[in-house]
Amino acid sequence: MRIASRRHFIKVGAGAAVAFIGARGREAQAAGQAITSIPVGATDLILSSNENPMGPGAHVLDAVRGALGSSGHGAGRYFFGQQAELNENLGKAVGGTKENIIVGAGSSEILRVAADVFTTSKYGVLTPEPTFGTAPGFAATLGRPVTRIGLDAKLRVDLEKMESVIDDIGLVYLCNPNNPTATTWPGTDLRASILRMLERNPHTTILVDEAYHEYVTDPEHETMVPLALENPSVIVARTFSKAYGMAGLRVGYGVSHPDAIKKMSDWRGMDMFTSVPGRLGALAALAHPDHVALEVRRNEALRQKTREFFQELGFEGTESQANFVYIDIRRSNEAFIKACRERGVRIGSGSKLYPTHARVTIGTEVEMERAFEVFDSILEEA
Amino acid sequence: MPLTRRGFLSGSSSEPSLAALSAMISARGHEEALASGRPLKPAANDVIRINGNENPLGPGSRAIEAVLGVLGQANRYPFNSAPGDPDLTRQLASFFDADPAEVVVGAGSSEILRNAVRLFAVDGKHIVTANPSYGSPVTESKKLGLECRQVPVDADMRLDLEAMESEARGAGFVYVCNPNNPTATVHPPEAIESFIATIRGRAPEALILIDEAYHDYVTDPSHRSMIPLALTEPNVVVARTFSKAYGMAGLRLGVGIGHKDAIAKLRRHKLSANANVLAIAAATASLADPDHISRERARNLEARDFTRAFFDKFGFDSTDSQTNFLFVELGRPAKDFREASAKRGVVVARDFPPMEKTHCRISIGTMEEMKRACDAFADVLGGAA
Numbered sequence: 001m002r003i004a005s006r007r008h009f010i011k012v013g014a015g016a017a018v019a020f021i022g023a024r025g026r027e028a029q030a031a032g033q034a035i036t037s038i039p040v041g042a043t044d045l046i047l048s049s050n051e052n053p054m055g056p057g058a059h060v061l062d063a064v065r066g067a068l069g070s071s072g073h074g075a076g077r078y079f080f081g082q083q084a085e086l087n088e089n090l091g092k093a094v095g096g097t098k099e100n101i102i103v104g105a106g107s108s109e110i111l112r113v114a115a116d117v118f119t120t121s122k123y124g125v126l127t128p129e130p131t132f133g134t135a136p137g138f139a140a141t142l143g144r145p146v147t148r149i150g151l152d153a154k155l156r157v158d159l160e161k162m163e164s165v166i167d168d169i170g171l172v173y174l175c176n177p178n179n180p181t182a183t184t185w186p187g188t189d190l191r192a193s194i195l196r197m198l199e200r201n202p203h204t205t206i207l208v209d210e211a212y213h214e215y216v217t218d219p220e221h222e223t224m225v226p227l228a229l230e231n232p233s234v235i236v237a238r239t240f241s242k243a244y245g246m247a248g249l250r251v252g253y254g255v256s257h258p259d260a261i262k263k264m265s266d267w268r269g270m271d272m273f274t275s276v277p278g279r280l281g282a283l284a285a286l287a288h289p290d291h292v293a294l295e296v297r298r299n300e301a302l303r304q305k306t307r308e309f310f311q312e313l314g315f316e317g318t319e320s321q322a323n324f325v326y327i328d329i330r331r332s333n334e335a336f337i338k339a340c341r342e343r344g345v346r347i348g349s350g351s352k353l354y355p356t357h358a359r360v361t362i363g364t365e366v367e368m369e370r371a372f373e374v375f376d377s378i379l380e381e382a
Numbered sequence: 383m384p385l386t387r388r389g390f391l392s393g394s395s396s397e398p399s400l401a402a403l404s405a406m407i408s409a410r411g412h413e414e415a416l417a418s419g420r421p422l423k424p425a426a427n428d429v430i431r432i433n434g435n436e437n438p439l440g441p442g443s444r445a446i447e448a449v450l451g452v453l454g455q456a457n458r459y460p461f462n463s464a465p466g467d468p469d470l471t472r473q474l475a476s477f478f479d480a481d482p483a484e485v486v487v488g489a490g491s492s493e494i495l496r497n498a499v500r501l502f503a504v505d506g507k508h509i510v511t512a513n514p515s516y517g518s519p520v521t522e523s524k525k526l527g528l529e530c531r532q533v534p535v536d537a538d539m540r541l542d543l544e545a546m547e548s549e550a551r552g553a554g555f556v557y558v559c560n561p562n563n564p565t566a567t568v569h570p571p572e573a574i575e576s577f578i579a580t581i582r583g584r585a586p587e588a589l590i591l592i593d594e595a596y597h598d599y600v601t602d603p604s605h606r607s608m609i610p611l612a613l614t615e616p617n618v619v620v621a622r623t624f625s626k627a628y629g630m631a632g633l634r635l636g637v638g639i640g641h642k643d644a645i646a647k648l649r650r651h652k653l654s655a656n657a658n659v660l661a662i663a664a665a666t667a668s669l670a671d672p673d674h675i676s677r678e679r680a681r682n683l684e685a686r687d688f689t690r691a692f693f694d695k696f697g698f699d700s701t702d703s704q705t706n707f708l709f710v711e712l713g714r715p716a717k718d719f720r721e722a723s724a725k726r727g728v729v730v731a732r733d734f735p736p737m738e739k740t741h742c743r744i745s746i747g748t749m750e751e752m753k754r755a756c757d758a759f760a761d762v763l764g765g766a767a
Contacts, residue, residue: 046462055457064456064660067632068449105489105634108654134654141650245457248659250489269496269525273489275658276632277449281456 045371047361048346050179050212050324052245054298054364056281057291060246063284067277082279083271089286090253094238096229099258102265105273107211107239107252111135113268114171114235114254118205119144123170128157130180130351132209135173144170150353155181155318155326159193166201175209176224177216180348180359182320187222194224198233205260207235212322214243214292217300221321225255232257235264242323243292243299244285249278299323302362309372313379324348324361329379333358336378343374430755432745433731435563435596435707437629439681439748441664442674445630448667449660456659463659465666470657474637477669478609483642486649489656491595491623491636496522497651498619498638499555502589503528507554512541514564514734516593519557534736539565539701539709543577553585559593560608561600564734564743566703571606578611578618589644592620596705598627598675601683605704612640619644624661626706627678628668633661682706685749692756696763707731707745712763716742719762726758 055061087098094100104110115135119125124145127136136146147165152158157178166172174194177184185193194206208224228234235256241247251274254264285291303320310317310327317327329336333350336358340347348359363371432438440446455463465473467487475482488494499522503509506529511519513532523530531549536542541562550556558577561568569577574592581590592608612618619640625631635657638648657665668674686703693700693710700710712719716738720730731743746752 046458049459049462051457051459051462053457055454061453061456064453065450068446105653105658106655112653241459247459247655248452248456248463250460250655250658267525269521272492272496273634273653273656275634275661277660278658 043344044341045345045363045367047363047367047371048348049247050242050322050348050361051247052243052295052299052323053362053367054245054295056240056245056249056285057288059284059288059291060244060281063280064249064277067275067280082276082283086279086283089283090255093286094225094229094255096225096255100229100255100261102254102256102261102268103271103274103279104252104254104268105250105271105278106241106247107209107237107254108134109268109273110235110237110252110254110264111173111207111209112138113264114205114207114237115139115144115173116142117264117267118207119170121145123168123203125171125173126162126165126169127173128162128175128178130353131157131173131175132179132211135171135207135209139171151178151181151183154183155354156183156185159185159189163193163197163200166197166204169201169204172197172204172206173209174206175211177212177221177321179212179322180324180326180351180357181354182212182318182322182324182326182359184216184218184221184321186218186220187224188220190224191222191227194227194234198231202233205233205235207237209237211237211239211242213238215296215299215323216321217296218319218321228256230257232259232263235260240282240285243295244282245295246278246281246285249281250274251278251282299362302365302368306360306362306368306372309375313376315379324359326354326357326359328354328356329358330356332356339378339381340374343378345371345374428727430728430747430751430758432707432747432751432755433729433743434631435626435705435745436631437627437678437682437706438746438751439678440629441633442629442668442671444667444671444674445628445664448663449633452659452663458659460655460657460659460662463662465662466659467655467657467662470662470666473666473669474639478639480609480613480639481642484613484639484645486638486645486652487657488636488638489634489653489658490625491593491621491638492518493652493656494619494621494636494638494648495519495557495591495593497648498589498591499523499528500526501647501651502587502617503554505554507552507585507588509555509557510546510549510553511557512546512559512562514737515541515557516559516563516595519555535562535565535567538567540567541569543569543573547577547580547584550581550588551584553581553588556581556585556588556590557593558590559595561596561704563596563705564707564731564741565709566701566705566707568600568602568605568704570604571608574608575611578608578615582615588617590618592618594620595623595626597622599679599682599706600704601679602702602704609639614641616641617644619648624665624668627675627682628665629678630661630664630668633664634658635661635665681749682746685746685752688749689744689746689752689756692759696760698763707743709734709741709743711740712742713740715739722762723755723758726761728755728758 087101090101091098111134115138125136125139126147129148140146149161225236228236239252317325460467471482475485495518508529509523510531533546609620612620619638622637624635700708716733
């Protein structure tokens with residue numbers, strides 16, 4: 001029934017979609033809710049890119065429309081008017097100042113800048129594997145050495161092993177929680193490991209990618225932002241693409257000590273790649289932390305439900321701290337991905353290192369119901 | 383009734399018209415801030431901003447409709463959205479009569495320029511550009527500590543192609559802005575073709591980047607794009623942007639078109655998911671609406687002629703502009719003129735050394751804006767005479 005109504009909705013087209021979102025936003029606001037439900041434009045379920053399926057919320061969309069000219073938002077006229085404001089508000093949000101912030105077109109831009117600035121042809125990137133590939137990938141494109149270290153038995157980043165090869169490393173990339181395995185390290189352990197790495201090699205820089213930070217519910221998790229604010233050898237990357245639901249608007253940022261921020265800014269130059277609507281959207285998103293809190297709760301409940309679904313079928317996954325699960329389906333992930341695709345469900349690309357693990361992004365409840373049916377039928381067949 | 387910002391903002395209608403939306407999306411001051419390296423202060427709403435060479439009306443109504451239509455996909459990466467990255471690349475390829483492998487999308491043409499410099503001005507090879515010209519190659523060279531040879535424009539304010547050729551031996555990157563910003567001059571296609579052939583002989587591996595940001599504003603009938611040549615000639619790339627005639631400076635979208643080998647290199651270095659979903663939607667809709675560009679060209683021409691005639695009448699020469707701005711010889715420091723104009727609510731461009739003591743660049747706004755601006759200029763110039 002729900003599925004049917006969603007299908008019906010997709011048919012009505014883009015113009016109606018906008019009207020729907022607007023109306024839905026007001027409705028949700030009236031009901032005291034901050035989250036709006038946004039349908040996907042494609043007929044396939046997209047559970048492949050760790051996007052927030054609910055979207056950014058009415059406040060962000062209103063701000064984006066403001067950039068297009070709705071009344072009261074003249075700011076859309078001035079390309080750089082909001083840049084200082086965004087840096088300032090981000091600085092405040094992380095407990096620092098604008099000097100601690102570098103904004104980019106997605107955190108990818110920050111990862112790339114760091115991968116270039118902090119490595120040389122001799123001192124390359126140290127990365128876990130598998131992990132999010134942008135930083136090591138760009139370093140490789142630039143001809144910088146890349147040292148890859150496998151995960152531990154619990155599919156966590158193998159901090160101990162990484163520490164042991166720190167000597168000739170320019171940049172250490174740590175994704176916490178790690179993509180695609182959804183695992184985290186407790187704050188105490190991660191901080192201690194970072195400090196040991198810096199002690200052994202004071203010339204290295206540690207880049208902690210906290211793209212999924214907002215989704216973590218483990219009370220032992222800690223952001224490395226406080227460490228980054230005071231230590232120019234530690235950089236934290238954050239994004240509006242995940243819990244904030246703004247992947248399409250391309251805004252991310254880096255947090256560090258002003259010395260490291262200056263180093264990256266000098267090399268990169270001013271932010272030329274983020275858009276006016278993206279920046280206005282980010283400002284609006286920052287002003288509504290309650291919306292992210294709701295999204296985190298929504299995700300946590302469905303994440304649990306998704307893990308239980310697989311457990312009932314006898315498949316275990318890691319203890320996910322992100323908006324996706326990593327499940328051992330005990331068969332070729334390649335074949336599973338293909339079979340899902342054929343049934344209209346796109347899931348994450350599998351790692352060759354874990355050929356029987358599948359990564360599934362947490363969609364909406366309706367989407368997951370449909371996905372479960374598909375997963376069920378495929379896993380039953382084999 | 384002509385659209386004015388003041389009228390729009392004070393309007394009581396809660397649903398602004400598409401035309402009004404278009405006017406508002408053209409974000410301003412990009413170039414200015416790039417040059418000065420610091421953010422602009424937002425000006426009062428009735429200030430006439432003719433300093434950034436933007437289309438004062440913004441994107442066409444179809445582009446705005448398209449943006450509104452994809453707001454529901456703000457949560458999707460550009461490779462998952464509809465239209466998405468690949469759709470735009472295919473459409474650009476078909477628009478420029480090229481293969482998708484001959485096209486690279488950028489977050490503004492600035493991304494194309496930046497990556498091109500970084501990829502080709504390597505191993506101690508230098509950069510050749512004109513002076514004054516668009517500043518991105520110079521800015522990049524300073525950041526990276528590269529040698530940049532800035533060849534002065536000739537007495538007619540045109541690129542001195544011959545002098546640039548003689549600086550090209552051993553170069554890694556050669557930048558040609560045609561029409562040239564800030565001098566507004568354009569070179570005949572034969573001159574550019576012969577220039578490319580000469581450079582090819584002297585610096586076979588150099589990337590020749592032809593920046594055609596203002597292509598859509600050219601009215602000289604002899605003008606031709608270098609895209610067809612770029613598609614066949616190795617290491618020639620043409621940069622185009624949606625920030626000028628397409629009115630999308632605030633959305634950040636540009637494109638590089640050229641030989642597939644050079645494009646492959648630029649693609650490897652481009653920021654993944656560089657174009658946002660709003661820009662992709664707006665560009666896709668704009669490409670399908672070529673009338674919008676011809677209307678904008680005609681609108682700009684009328685306001686450009688009006689403004690040029692105004693300066694002529696006052697005895698101030700300007701180059702034969704083929705763009706959406708004028709480069710006017712005022713015979714006084716641009717700074718004085720700029721400050722006096724700003725006091726009268728008109729913001730004109732920054733200094734363009736080495737001509738900052740004599741010349742000023744003035745972008746073309748709407749006809750109504752230019753009439754008001756010229757009233758202010760008359761006041762400024764008359765007062766100083």
